[in-house]
Amino acid sequence: MAAVAALGLNLVGCKPKDAGSAVSGDAAEKVYVAPGKHDEFYNIVSGGFNGQMSVYGIPSGRLLKIVPVFSVFPENGWGYSEESKPMLNTSHGEVPWDDLHHIALSTTNGEHDGRWAFGNANNTPRVARVSLSSFRTEEILELPNSAGNHSSPFITENTEYVIAGTRFSVPTDNNADVPISTFKQNFKGYISFINVDKNTGRMGIAFQLKTPGVSFDLARAGKGKSHGWFFFSTYNTEQANTLLEVNASQKDKDFILAVNWKKAEEYLKQGKGRKEPAKYAHNLYDEKTHTATSTIMNEVITLDPKECPGIVYFIPCPKSPHGCDVDPTGEYIVGSGKLAAVIPVFSFDKLQKAIADKTFDGDFDGIPVVKYEAALYGEVQKPGLGPLHTEFDGQGNAITSFFVSSELVKWNIKDLKVLDRVPTYYSVGHLSIPGGPTKKPHGKYVIAYNKITKDRYLPTGPELAQSAQLYDISGDKMKLLLDFPTVGEPHYAEAIPAALIAKNSTKIYKIEENGHKYAAKGEKEAKVVREGNKVHVYITSIRSHFTPDNIEGVKLGDEVYFHVTNLEQDWDVPHGFAVKGGDNAEILIMPGETQTLRWKPNRVGVVPIYCTDFCSALHQEMQGYVRVSPAGSNVQLTWGTGKNPVAEAEKKVAKK
Amino acid sequence: MAAVAALGLNLVGCKPKDAGSAVSGDAAEKVYVAPGKHDEFYNIVSGGFNGQMSVYGIPSGRLLKIVPVFSVFPENGWGYSEESKPMLNTSHGEVPWDDLHHIALSTTNGEHDGRWAFGNANNTPRVARVSLSSFRTEEILELPNSAGNHSSPFITENTEYVIAGTRFSVPTDNNADVPISTFKQNFKGYISFINVDKNTGRMGIAFQLKTPGVSFDLARAGKGKSHGWFFFSTYNTEQANTLLEVNASQKDKDFILAVNWKKAEEYLKQGKGRKEPAKYAHNLYDEKTHTATSTIMNEVITLDPKECPGIVYFIPCPKSPHGCDVDPTGEYIVGSGKLAAVIPVFSFDKLQKAIADKTFDGDFDGIPVVKYEAALYGEVQKPGLGPLHTEFDGQGNAITSFFVSSELVKWNIKDLKVLDRVPTYYSVGHLSIPGGPTKKPHGKYVIAYNKITKDRYLPTGPELAQSAQLYDISGDKMKLLLDFPTVGEPHYAEAIPAALIAKNSTKIYKIEENGHKYAAKGEKEAKVVREGNKVHVYITSIRSHFTPDNIEGVKLGDEVYFHVTNLEQDWDVPHGFAVKGGDNAEILIMPGETQTLRWKPNRVGVVPIYCTDFCSALHQEMQGYVRVSPAGSNVQLTWGTGKNPVAEAEKKVAKK
Known part of the structure; x- marks a missing residue:
């Protein structure tokens, strides 16, 4: 020293x-x-x-x-x-x-x-x-x-x-x-x-x-x-x-x-x-x-x-x-x-x-x-x-x-x-x-x-x-x-x-310019596609729901890719996305953007997904469910938002 | 709606x-x-x-x-x-x-x-x-x-x-x-x-x-x-x-x-x-x-x-x-x-x-x-x-x-x-x-x-x-x-x-109370121990050096555990520790604490380690090297700080 x-x-x-x-x-x-x-x-x-x-x-x-x-x-x-x-x-x-x-x-x-x-x-x-x-x-x-x-x-x-x-x-x-x-x-x-x-x-x-x-x-x-x-x-x-x-x-x-x-x-x-x-x-x-x-x-x-x-x-x-x-x-x-x-x-x-x-x-x-x-x-x-x-x-x-x-x-x-x-x-x-x-x-x-x-x-x-x-x-x-x-x-x-x-600050990404391979540029493009054990979910977010928000037919052993496209075109309206128990983080998706969260389900059950970024007075309602069945299950791959066969049937009964 | x-x-x-x-x-x-x-x-x-x-x-x-x-x-x-x-x-x-x-x-x-x-x-x-x-x-x-x-x-x-x-x-x-x-x-x-x-x-x-x-x-x-x-x-x-x-x-x-x-x-x-x-x-x-x-x-x-x-x-x-x-x-x-x-x-x-x-x-x-x-x-x-x-x-x-x-x-x-x-x-x-x-x-x-x-x-x-x-x-x-x-x-x-x-805020951890399994409570306790392919480095940090700061004998295939004990006993003197190319983060070690960073070397070479938290005017000098040799190499496990056989030899020559 x-x-x-x-x-x-x-x-x-x-x-x-x-x-x-x-x-x-x-x-x-x-x-x-x-x-x-x-x-x-x-x-x-x-x-x-x-x-x-x-x-x-x-x-x-x-x-x-x-x-x-x-x-x-x-x-x-x-x-x-x-x-x-x-x-x-x-x-x-x-x-x-x-x-x-x-x-x-x-x-x-x-x-x-x-x-x-x-x-x-x-x-x-x-x-x-x-x-x-x-x-x-x-x-x-x-x-x-x-x-x-x-x-x-x-x-x-x-x-x-x-x-x-x-x-x-x-x-x-x-x-x-x-x-x-x-x-x-x-x-x-x-x-x-x-x-x-x-x-x-x-x-x-x-x-x-x-x-x-x-x-x-x-x-x-x-x-x-x-x-x-x-x-x-x-x-x-x-x-x-x-x-x-x-x-x-x-x-x-x-x-x-x-x-x-x-x-x-x-x-x-x-x-x-x-x-x-x-x-x-x-x-x-x-x-x-x-x-x-x-x-x-x-x-x-x-x-x-x-x-x-x-x-x-x-x-x-x-x-x-x-x-x-x-x-x-x-x-x-x-x-x-x-x-x-x-x-x-x-x-x-x-x-x-x-x-x-x-x-x-x-x-x-x-x-x-x-x-x-x-x-x-x-x-x-x-x-x-x-x-x-x-x-x-x-x-x-x-x-x-x-x-x-x-x-x-x-x-x-x-x-x-x-x-x-x-x-x-x-x-x-x-x-x-x-x-x-x-x-x-x-x-x-x-x-x-x-x-x-x-x-x-x-x-x-x-x-x-x-x-x-x-x-x-x-x-x-x-x-x-x-x-x-x-x-x-x-x-x-x-x-x-x-x-x-300040004058050059990006506020949103234009949805029509979104060139992401798995983008869904509108709810009509939302879908779920299986490729072997990979399940690609083309999912959209807009205040205050996901499309689809109910998915069935995912099985243990699958790798699920949630490709979330934020359809908003207003500044400061990101949506977030997360899935329970994933060994992953969340994603925040800026307006017009698509981001992908990979999820490898690790148990059988019905697993919630939800919006993690407070987006409206009904943000708390912005959620969905994915059903995970055992490997080899014969549950078909189905998806949707707002369709609820059981509830629809009950309504018809109630009207009578 | x-x-x-x-x-x-x-x-x-x-x-x-x-x-x-x-x-x-x-x-x-x-x-x-x-x-x-x-x-x-x-x-x-x-x-x-x-x-x-x-x-x-x-x-x-x-x-x-x-x-x-x-x-x-x-x-x-x-x-x-x-x-x-x-x-x-x-x-x-x-x-x-x-x-x-x-x-x-x-x-x-x-x-x-x-x-x-x-x-x-x-x-x-x-x-x-x-x-x-x-x-x-x-x-x-x-x-x-x-x-x-x-x-x-x-x-x-x-x-x-x-x-x-x-x-x-x-x-x-x-x-x-x-x-x-x-x-x-x-x-x-x-x-x-x-x-x-x-x-x-x-x-x-x-x-x-x-x-x-x-x-x-x-x-x-x-x-x-x-x-x-x-x-x-x-x-x-x-x-x-x-x-x-x-x-x-x-x-x-x-x-x-x-x-x-x-x-x-x-x-x-x-x-x-x-x-x-x-x-x-x-x-x-x-x-x-x-x-x-x-x-x-x-x-x-x-x-x-x-x-x-x-x-x-x-x-x-x-x-x-x-x-x-x-x-x-x-x-x-x-x-x-x-x-x-x-x-x-x-x-x-x-x-x-x-x-x-x-x-x-x-x-x-x-x-x-x-x-x-x-x-x-x-x-x-x-x-x-x-x-x-x-x-x-x-x-x-x-x-x-x-x-x-x-x-x-x-x-x-x-x-x-x-x-x-x-x-x-x-x-x-x-x-x-x-x-x-x-x-x-x-x-x-x-x-x-x-x-x-x-x-x-x-x-x-x-x-x-x-x-x-x-x-x-x-x-x-x-x-x-x-x-x-x-x-x-x-x-x-x-x-x-x-x-x-405010009155109850912890300022340091007492080094004598450190019950960590791999603590080195003084520089004399610093050592490197091989257990199969696991190398445990009991390393100390104090302004502004590590002991040891030169380590040789690590080989590809090893898992190295740097157990860093911060010997400081003053408030607001953390040290940090990181190693180049590690698939890991850093650790910050509070005064009196021991924290461990796992490192799996992925190539042969001499790899720097350093203090990541500015600690003194000589913080920039708080560094060291780990030599990684090929699997099966016969380089012996050696370590030290301040010993430098080559430099010592040169000094002796210079004095003559």
Whole structure:
């Protein structure tokens, strides 16, 4: 623990002196969004270990939606419906969980365009794309040769690429069974460049860069003058494989990796890319068929920087850099060494000159190391303890989060002077300014995503909600407005003006455009079809009945597929569907959509089905029955709604 | 649709005329809980189709926690860890989802005691008990002979019983394979009386009442003078089995079922109970072993009211009653007929007299029907459209929710006069007044849980959050304060003063009391043990490393069990654990706890493990590697942290 002790840091975080509230008198009014009014910003927040994205309204801090991405979501059938299961497929098979750390909102010309939100799977490496119209995950792409997809997703100015760097270097797939202690010889890092179709958003791996075995932490694309470059923070350049809290904190400086991706493109055109076998899943959700597909890919193109001079350079950066952020002009690259006593700010122009002049300090595993001073614009002195991340307010200032000293610190990008500091409660991780990573920050607020909660809310046992805090940054001084708890464990988040998204929101799916193979686009199309031991139920839902709602002739050993089509064409009228005793979740079906619940009956009897989403005053009556007979029974397959031979017969008797 | 049309109701809900906000000037201040301050009430809210309980703070409307109950919760391993899997076991096998509709907070002498929250599984019938100290689900009890456990859970004054009535009548298990159209002959309803141990909360089915085949909707226990009785709303007394929205809305009056459970106890003592075969799971979580067990039970005691005169009576109630609520004195029983034009209020005293005098109107399937007028105290006239639920303010008033006319209506219990009405946005379902169902309501607020959201928040695609609204009821007029979105689909909720819960909150588990079979209570106890193809890893976590963090000798075909013990003894320092490519979730381990993640490696390689819950400035370094060799490999089982033979050797070379 020598390295840590030498810094004199309390690495578990300090409690600020004034742990109470220090809010100004108008804070309540500033965060209050009156009933019937809307929030000003969407805050798209990573869910961390819940594997999802959350949507909050700012300034109210209200949770508007959880979008299921990498983890199963029994509440709407994500990962359980036949349509969504392929989305969670990987080269390892179906994986029900992941750890989503970072959000990247699509940009055009370096500015928010409100089309897609990208998110990373940190555990089983993948990148997802979520539509900001439907707020549904439309695509998930697995990343081979990666382990711990932390440095991801980060995007270029026009969303040309989404990039993803490995956190845990591992042996390559072709040389996998090696002693862990041979890290330096056998473990490699990979950075994936994912191209994105301008119109559809569809992703593919353009190429992977093979790098020395280090840990990639975070990254940002260049912008403006530095467009064409990418900058990655790295740690564990010690290449330790055990007790990293000590062994990866030995060196005084780790590196920022600068990548000239435009030059990499040139090498690719020259045929320098190498096709290598690689197994990974590419999953797409189709809004017309309301169905996902998963395709296993078998090949990836890799570039080895050692064979392609001029595409990667290391810049020394004190110490274990976490955030690596680029200012709106693209000139300044801020490295936040989480164990460092200063914040180094690098100059893109100086970096270019140093590269041109070959002002190098040797190499690291064959990659040139630019001299620290040659790339350095300057250092922010005594900024705080444990700097993690920096965002920009669009007024020439940067705000950096400090985990150990629990504060946000505002400083001027040009003169590197500290302008203001405010405490956070407690131990802030990421921070978000609306538009903070773009060429044109929207400013106005900064949100701190804190890592320690303790006494901030009413206690809820050993496990507490993570906590966020909202500050007004419209004036010279940052002002705390609100504490709000968050779901999962937010890491990075982005905020975007409501006006860029709200107008495009999908409200319903048109029933006439429903291309689902088993859709019943009207009650007349409802039917039950047996194919061997598979029973396909084409069932419709509309307030407040199913067609059919009585089914007989199902037998033990059958697999029943309830293909439920919601015939509603009004916004906010989903129906739900569930069956008693199923080893499955429910499904929620949006207006005009078809979703399928598989059910394998496990006992003889009459089993209820019902609508799980309160839909009308007669929702409670929206139910039905399926009769399950023994295997080999001669009960015929029949179905219907509103037909009741026994009751009809009784009525006739009563009339007489 | 004749029945519906005759009422002239728009059953899908009306939009109130003034759909904007009509809040008074001090609303912002009234709901603002300044950073560092705490909310005044816990609001324990059913999650509906997410299957969980949510904890909100009131008046801020902030989501403090989601407690996993009936649905898997990949974010903390609920349903995925070896310890929690048994909690989701049923007689149908493991069920990953359910639909939790109602909350009942434990009471002593009819007042909140802050010990447990009970919740129902609506789809695969079960009742759960959640500790209000640890905010963890401690027990889940399945209910045989039930289908659609909607009328549940409701409790008696001293939590002697939790009761649970079936929503979907079904054929009994011994006569299961019958035509659906034989509903009237073959379908029965069951009401379960679950006893609760005064000290431990442990549940068991005391007995089940066999009733005619109708749908039980909601219920309340008597209190004070009516303690010893229970009152259930019923619908579909038409006994229809298809198109219930029409066929179950034929009769002008359905029933409230009054049950004299003290008399039922007497019959049981007399040996009138019948032991019947029944298969159901009883699942318990032990806080000492940090492990759940599931026991399949095989027998239940049933009582047939036809053989036990004097324990059940039907009271006619207009039309399709939904809520059935008892006022704080126990004298008044309010039936809310969702298709009725009045709210009937019944008198317990009059009911007793009617029973004594046998003022009956014939019988229904052998059960006496008390004359409507004989039990009626009076009717609230022109209350609104679509009354659903009623709560009490402790000041002699009732507040009823109206789905169709979208409003809350306050009326005086004694004179049945309407005092006030406020619009809801939109189509309110349940409502909650702190302490509203107890003998001593805490009052101050009412919360409306609305069913339609539409334009209340920034749009988030076709699926929108459900919406709640908070009203101040401390004055004569109800005042709207706040809209807040909610997770899942809340049905019933209870609110309780923070003072009754906060003081008892569990913060950590004492490591010395950890009785888990595979706990490692210190790093010295960490080890890896092979038992055939099972590999047990006794692994510890403490800021910021695992012991061991390098493991070799695992082979394809092995099943690896990571038993992770969190050695921390500070509040709010969980660690998380995940392994790349596992077909499993993560686990979150609270301080002092052991949790187990099963992993079946599916390829050869070096696979990272890491801490998934940000724990310190060196959290990112909290990782390790497991080497997976081919089946039959001769790599020995070795493990350690901080030992690195290769690196040690290199250091020695460097020193020379």
